[in-house]
Amino acid sequence: MARLKKIGKWLGITVAVLLVVAGCFYGWASWKSGAMFEEAYAAHEVDFPIPFALTDEEIEALREERRAEAPEPEPPAVEASGEVPAEAPVPQAEPEPEVDPLEGVDLDALALERAQARGRHLVEARYACIECHGDDFSGGVMVDDPAIGTLLGPNLTGGNGSRVSEWTAAQWDQAVRHGILPGGRASAMPAEDYQRMSDQELSDIIVYIRSFPAVDNQTAPPSFGPLGTVLFALGEIPLSAGKVDHEAAHPELPPEVANTVEFGEHLAGVCTGCHRATFEGGPVPGGPPDWLPASNITPHEDGLAGWEYDDFVVAMREMKRPDGSALGAPMTLMERYTAKMTDTELRALWTYIQSVEPRPTGT
Ligand code: HEC
Ligand code: HEC
Known part of the structure; x- marks a missing residue:
């Protein structure tokens, strides 16, 4: 009985110490x-x-557009008979001073x-x-x-x-x-x-x-x-x-909007939060426990090796893999955004992630 009491006492002390330590830690x-x-x-x-x-280029393009839209100068009037009167000299129009087509814009x-x-x-x-x-x-x-x-x-x-x-x-x-x-x-x-x-x-x-x-x-x-x-x-x-x-x-x-590695790399900045800076995927850093690990999207055999551009487009616009299986959260949170990317944006993104070093999936 005394022995049990002793154990109980030590247990109590241990628990109390642990609580104090935990309390201090939490504090x-x-x-x-x-x-x-x-x-x-x-x-x-x-x-x-x-x-x-x-930009200067935008302004110049706008000016060209306006010029092209401006009505053609009237052709010289032709008599109803179809004959051009030989004698009557065509009045020489004063050359109009060039009006900037962007005036008033x-x-x-x-x-x-x-x-x-x-x-x-x-x-x-x-x-x-x-x-x-x-x-x-x-x-x-x-x-x-x-x-x-x-x-x-x-x-x-x-x-x-x-x-x-x-x-x-x-x-x-x-x-x-x-x-x-x-x-x-x-x-x-x-x-x-x-x-x-x-x-x-x-x-x-x-x-x-x-x-x-x-x-x-x-x-x-x-x-x-x-x-x-x-x-x-x-x-x-x-x-x-x-x-x-x-x-x-x-x-x-x-970078200029074009199907280039440079523009693709710029676009891929928003993927790195989950797929990591080098795109090998793995558990999402700081993500809640119910999030699926991010897929490997490098050209590695654990990743997108074997995918064609069209497979990538379906993944980004419809959240499906080439075998028809649906992608899960949190990738699906991206659908409302990636579905609105233009063809050029998706092409550049694909060009870029195809160019990164193939790596095994992150742990
Ligand atoms: C993942 C969630 C998330 C995304 C995405 C996000 N923000 Fe925020 N943002 C926050 C949170 C949370 C705070 C407030 C943090 C705080 O109070 O300490 C914040 C603060 C801000 C502030 C400061 C405002 C203030 O009153 O303190 C600005 C400005 C801002 N965000 C702009 C943006 C812009 C622009 C984007 C897109 C380019 C963006 N945020 C994307 C979560 C987000
Ligand atoms: C919020 C986190 C998050 C962001 C941001 C994100 N992804 Fe994902 N992505 C995931 C997760 C998690 C999966 C795995 C989903 C699954 O297993 O069902 C995934 C899967 C994929 C897949 C399917 C590959 C496969 O076979 O499983 C592709 C392709 C992909 N992401 C591309 C991208 C691209 C490109 C971007 C940037 C535009 C991006 N993701 C942004 C989390 C994210």
Whole structure:
């Protein structure tokens, strides 16, 4: 009996010590995960126009278009009889001073219209901002899970509850490509996914976002459940601000839209978050446990060796493999975007992923 009591006592002490240790650890984790958002970061300060003006080539093309549309000069009048009077001298028309066919055309309005159309395609087919910021940009959900926590995409419309209405190009750059809020505080915005975005693309996206009506909506700041607290504290879900190079220059313009490895590589930036930087796939870094591992999409025999371009198109537009089997989540989250990619975009993406080094699937 005494022996049992003794064991019971030690057991009790052990449990108490473990609880204290766990409590301390959890206390540390809560502090640490909160502190990660308090840490201040500095990044370079960029500037770019919103919107980008028309280029000289665009203006020249427009001028040519207008010239071609302008009515032909009247041919010399022919008498009803069909005879040209021999004597009557044809009055020599004064050569008209060349009128610029672009006179009266509002080039600024046209630049805005084009930027908005480009921004719309970027958001709808490629950069997926609406996945977390809501279809009308008034706010949305990135993660809402009792164990992990709640990370909401803030309202970007400029209405009440939105911070961005007066933001400069530099502030947008810091939020979107660096994961930093004004003042230097780290944000949960997944900025590492947007490292290849050029200034012009970001400018176009801002123009598109600003074309939406202002909505009043205040989203809650990030909060963590028990698992999220521990994962954040242990650095298992690192914030972008701690990962990206804050001094690296961003390209001013995206590569030319063409079936090239260069343009394909630019497009493939959004695939790397799940398929990894070298496309060998494997469990999605930081993904929830119910997500399937990402497929190997290198030309390796574990990957897309044996696929034709048409198989790739069906995968991207209909979420099916060549054997007819359906792709699962989270690839299916991509369907609403990849289905809107143009033929040239899909061709370039295919050209690029066919050119990467074949690798066995990641673990
Ligand atoms: C996977 C989800 C996700 C995607 C995709 C995403 N964002 Fe975010 N974004 C967030 C979250 C979450 C925050 C807020 C983080 C915080 O409060 O710490 C945020 C913050 C921002 C902010 C700062 C706004 C503010 O008030 O703090 C801007 C601007 C922004 N995102 C723009 C964009 C743009 C533009 C895109 C597309 C190119 C985009 N986001 C794509 C999740 C996302
Ligand atoms: C949110 C994560 C995520 C993103 C982003 C993503 N994928 Fe996937 N992808 C997956 C997952 C997971 C699978 C495996 C689905 C399955 O097994 O059913 C997959 C499967 C595929 C397949 C099918 C290959 C096969 O045989 O299983 C192709 C092709 C593919 N992805 C291409 C792309 C391309 C190209 C991009 C970028 C435009 C992209 N994915 C972006 C997660 C993602």
